[in-house]
Amino acid sequence: MTGKAGNQAKTAPAKASTGKASTLKQRAEKAGGRAASHAADVQVPGWVALVGTGPGDENLLTVRAADLIGRADLVVASQWTGDRFSHLMKPDATLTDSDAQLADPKLLIKAAKAGQLAVRLYAGDPFMFCNAAADAAACAKARVPFEVVPGVSAATAVPEYAGVPLTADATGDVRIIHASEVSRVSVSDGTLVILGAESGPVDLGKMLIAAGWAETAPFSITWDGTTTDQHTVVGTLGSVAADLKAAGVSLLTAHGPAVAVVGDGVAAQPALSWFETKPLFGWRVLVPRTKEQSDEVCDLLRARGAVPEQVPTIAVEPPRTPQQMERAVKGLVTGRYQWVGFTSVNAVRAVREKFEEYGLDARAFAGVKVAAVGQQTAAALREFGIVPDLVPDGEQSAEGLADAWPAYDDILDPINRVLLPRADIATEGLLSRLTELGWEAEDVTAYRTVRAAPPPAPVREAIKGGGFDAVLFTSSSTVRNLIGIAGKPHAVTVIAVIGPQTAKTAAEFGLRVDVVAAKPSIPALVDALAMHGAALRDAAIEAGEPVRKPSERRRGARRRIR
Numbered sequence: 001m002t003g004k005a006g007n008q009a010k011t012a013p014a015k016a017s018t019g020k021a022s023t024l025k026q027r028a029e030k031a032g033g034r035a036a037s038h039a040a041d042v043q044v045p046g047w048v049a050l051v052g053t054g055p056g057d058e059n060l061l062t063v064r065a066a067d068l069i070g071r072a073d074l075v076v077a078s079q080w081t082g083d084r085f086s087h088l089m090k091p092d093a094t095l096t097d098s099d100a101q102l103a104d105p106k107l108l109i110k111a112a113k114a115g116q117l118a119v120r121l122y123a124g125d126p127f128m129f130c131n132a133a134a135d136a137a138a139c140a141k142a143r144v145p146f147e148v149v150p151g152v153s154a155a156t157a158v159p160e161y162a163g164v165p166l167t168a169d170a171t172g173d174v175r176i177i178h179a180s181e182v183s184r185v186s187v188s189d190g191t192l193v194i195l196g197a198e199s200g201p202v203d204l205g206k207m208l209i210a211a212g213w214a215e216t217a218p219f220s221i222t223w224d225g226t227t228t229d230q231h232t233v234v235g236t237l238g239s240v241a242a243d244l245k246a247a248g249v250s251l252l253t254a255h256g257p258a259v260a261v262v263g264d265g266v267a268a269q270p271a272l273s274w275f276e277t278k279p280l281f282g283w284r285v286l287v288p289r290t291k292e293q294s295d296e297v298c299d300l301l302r303a304r305g306a307v308p309e310q311v312p313t314i315a316v317e318p319p320r321t322p323q324q325m326e327r328a329v330k331g332l333v334t335g336r337y338q339w340v341g342f343t344s345v346n347a348v349r350a351v352r353e354k355f356e357e358y359g360l361d362a363r364a365f366a367g368v369k370v371a372a373v374g375q376q377t378a379a380a381l382r383e384f385g386i387v388p389d390l391v392p393d394g395e396q397s398a399e400g401l402a403d404a405w406p407a408y409d410d411i412l413d414p415i416n417r418v419l420l421p422r423a424d425i426a427t428e429g430l431l432s433r434l435t436e437l438g439w440e441a442e443d444v445t446a447y448r449t450v451r452a453a454p455p456p457a458p459v460r461e462a463i464k465g466g467g468f469d470a471v472l473f474t475s476s477s478t479v480r481n482l483i484g485i486a487g488k489p490h491a492v493t494v495i496a497v498i499g500p501q502t503a504k505t506a507a508e509f510g511l512r513v514d515v516v517a518a519k520p521s522i523p524a525l526v527d528a529l530a531m532h533g534a535a536l537r538d539a540a541i542e543a544g545e546p547v548r549k550p551s552e553r554r555r556g557a558r559r560r561i562r
Helices: 023-038 065-070 079-088 106-115 132-141 154-162 181-184 201-210 237-246 264-272 291-303 321-333 345-357 375-384 398-404 430-435 457-465 474-486 500-508 524-544
Strands: 049-052 072-077 093-095 119-123 145-148 173-179 191-195 218-223 231-236 259-262 284-287 307-310 314-316 339-342 371-374 417-423 442-449 470-473 494-497
Touching: 023 065, 023 417, 049 106, 049 231, 049 345, 065 145, 065 339, 072 079, 072 106, 072 321, 079 119, 106 119, 106 132, 132 145, 132 398, 145 173, 154 191, 154 218, 154 259, 173 181, 173 259, 181 191, 201 237, 201 259, 218 237, 218 398, 231 237, 237 470, 284 291, 291 307, 291 474, 291 524, 321 442, 339 345, 339 375, 345 375, 345 417, 345 442, 345 457, 371 375, 398 430, 417 430, 430 442, 442 474, 457 474, 470 474, 470 524, 474 500, 494 500
Parallel strands: 049 119, 049 145, 072 093, 072 119, 173 191, 284 307, 284 470, 339 371, 339 417, 417 442, 470 494
Antiparallel strands: 191 259, 218 231, 218 259, 314 442
């Protein structure tokens, strides 16, 4: 077990809880100072920024772009682009649909002349296959200061996410065209990048062959590049139709933007593919936890290519009567307790809120030993400014905490009382074990847990109909509550659980457990699911079959480019 001996000081300076800000939000805040000096040469009250947002992945947004979005008074963007970056905008900013404005720059100019910062967002790069040049010209004609912020272009980003190098070294010829110009392109030895390729990849192949390109010329096409819907098909110009069919791609439904590449670099794609080969790439994973509890697991899932979706199964409410918690806080301040045992992040949050209500901070824990049930709870304590003395190395549960808890020693321990601020439904196991160890434990209701409201109908249908590829259960209660509010997951959904007890509960509800974490922790659970996903992928490749997500194995389900 990990910990610190005795009553040595363990509290860090108290700090306010800021929560976990998004990476882009942090970038925008850090860029604030630099942006102020960058814009210092703008001597008029209002101006226009024409901003590229990249091809799809939010992480490709530049620092400058994030800062301008965060400071804008008016943001003009398509609905798709606006939805992606609305969380970066300040609360009083106005978001206007650019499609409804018919690409008219007058709204930007009017806002700038009124002293506002008006930002227009463009997918990709503003000066590549875009109307930003016309908007810039209109601003110049109206004598409105403007700035153009480059964005990562789909022409380079999408092939890179697909693992297709456009040149072999520092030299080479690359041409970038739109699909509408394919019939007029001449043959060359370099690489040809085609934007707007979703208009008809089979026809593109035929037109290029008719223009003199060899049927054996390597060809790749990538839909929805840089997003978790990305899908790449590789072949030759002469075999496009057969390659799409072999990959299980249907072009009969609506689909996203596509970028095609013709050239020798396509041959390297199988070896260099890094994005689509992530172990959980594109998996829609259900996380039955509240947003506050699921930040860590969602970050870990995204790093492995998954698309996490949070569905709260419980709601946390204050205790019906506050007297117990008030006495507990008073006891902490007056030295009534030798230990405080935290068995959940919610317990830490409840005590912290009560402390802040009374104007107290982490310094009130000086001289008190603190135990945490696991790493997440320990992290919440450190955020509060408290370094826990005891965190079990083994099973991170109430039982694991009891196994690691030291026995009462009347010589070493001047006080034998332990405070356990817990949920109203907490079990008696830890309380009993502490009593056996000679401690006098006071079980205090710090918060109540109630079953959350059912999720929206589409989510419930996806759970029962196999729309999710996997679900992560981090406790027996998440199993019971999810089934109670939304029904049982479909048989094709991979069931991953954090430990044997949760697996037992899942089995009692008739669920087939596919993955059990090697140890009861969130990172171990996500690692176990990723290993399972990688094994499924390897098995499909070895069998010569298309790599499909579990949800695509439903009866009648087919891969479709969305």
